[in-house]
Amino acid sequence: METNYNPFSLAGKTILVTGASSGLGQATAIACARMGASLVITGRNADRLQETFDQLGDESATQILADLTVKEDLERLLAALPHLDGAVLCAGNSTTLPLQFGSREKFDEMFEVNFFAPIELLRLMYKKKVLNKGASVVLIASIGGTHSFMPGNGVYGASKAALNSVMKYAAREYASRKVRVNSICPGMVDTPLIHRGTITEEQLAEDAKRYPLGRYGHPEDIANGALYLLSDASSWLTGHDLVIDGGFSI
Amino acid sequence: MDIQEFIENFAAQFDDTDEALFTAETKFKELDEWSSLTALSIIAMVDDEYDVIIKGNDITNSDTIQELFNIVVKKHK
Numbered sequence: 199m200e201t202n203y204n205p206f207s208l209a210g211k212t213i214l215v216t217g218a219s220s221g222l223g224q225a226t227a228i229a230c231a232r233m234g235a236s237l238v239i240t241g242r243n244a245d246r247l248q249e250t251f252d253q254l255g256d257e258s259a260t261q262i263l264a265d266l267t268v269k270e271d272l273e274r275l276l277a278a279l280p281h282l283d284g285a286v287l288c289a290g291n292s293t294t295l296p297l298q299f300g301s302r303e304k305f306d307e308m309f310e311v312n313f314f315a316p317i318e319l320l321r322l323m324y325k326k327k328v329l330n331k332g333a334s335v336v337l338i339a340s341i342g343g344t345h346s347f348m349p350g351n352g353v354y355g356a357s358k359a360a361l362n363s364v365m366k367y368a369a370r371e372y373a374s375r376k377v378r379v380n381s382i383c384p385g386m387v388d389t390p391l392i393h394r395g396t397i398t399e400e401q402l403a404e405d406a407k408r409y410p411l412g413r414y415g416h417p418e419d420i421a422n423g424a425l426y427l428l429s430d431a432s433s434w435l436t437g438h439d440l441v442i443d444g445g446f447s448i
Numbered sequence: 449m450d451i452q453e454f455i456e457n458f459a460a461q462f463d464d465t466d467e468a469l470f471t472a473e474t475k476f477k478e479l480d481e482w483s484s485l486t487a488l489s490i491i492a493m494v495d496d497e498y499d500v501i502i503k504g505n506d507i508t509n510s511d512t513i514q515e516l517f518n519i520v521v522k523k524h525k
Contacts, residue, residue, distance in 0.1 A: 294488055295488065295492050296485060296488050296489045296492055298489070299489070299492035299493070299495075299496060349484075349485045349488075350485060350488045394503075395503030395504055395505060396488070396491055396503060396504055397504050398503075398504035398505050398507075398508050400508070401484065401504060
């Protein structure tokens, strides 16, 4: 029996992770490094990006400080990127806002970060052939907007639904270069994003009980899904929105 | 910042509660119509009208409209 069988290995792959200074991005970057990938990480916060970098345990990894909503930063990032076998676009934000307060300004703010920034990065990585043939792109979307419609999540959910939509178009178009594009739709995951106080800790604890598997997600739950989508184990999977939500949307 | 105006803005987040029930001393979480969505609307209204970010805990820690108003005034400075 072969003992080192591992279809999920990322050895020899170069992978970009955005939003790597926190939450899902940080956990995903660390998981990819542990699976043998060479990492390029980017984020907006220098100190926290360095923290992630230090945990990669990989001297050859690269970190690039960039705010993907800033055109100059995006261009600088693209110019610095090596050829990639994979990318996980985690950078994003959330807001909890009843729709009657969802002004054009609020929608614009949310779409800028959650939709336009990752879609523009994806477009340019493909157009400039930064993505190698056979590369795998993972967009971090949400169950919100496609699988779940909780009051107060409309502005956020709409931005993620738009992301999921373009993901499927990109999967169709980019298949000509065997570039795969999938998304992960997490339920509530315990990251700094959900602890900003609009929802109290007591309300969060109560909400977590509504998950069939009894808890919110850990960042690693999502990172492990990304490993699958990045690896050759998912070679025949594209255009898929992988729901990882403890059973919430059933 | 005017408490009467704040009470009106506060009351506007409700649909079925008699306006006469809203005073500075109203214990708003005891109103039948109160819900987690109302709480989100109050937070969004305070952001919109007063440019002040209050948190879920500010609502939890306030019993009356006056108490919440005091928090908004304090954060406005």
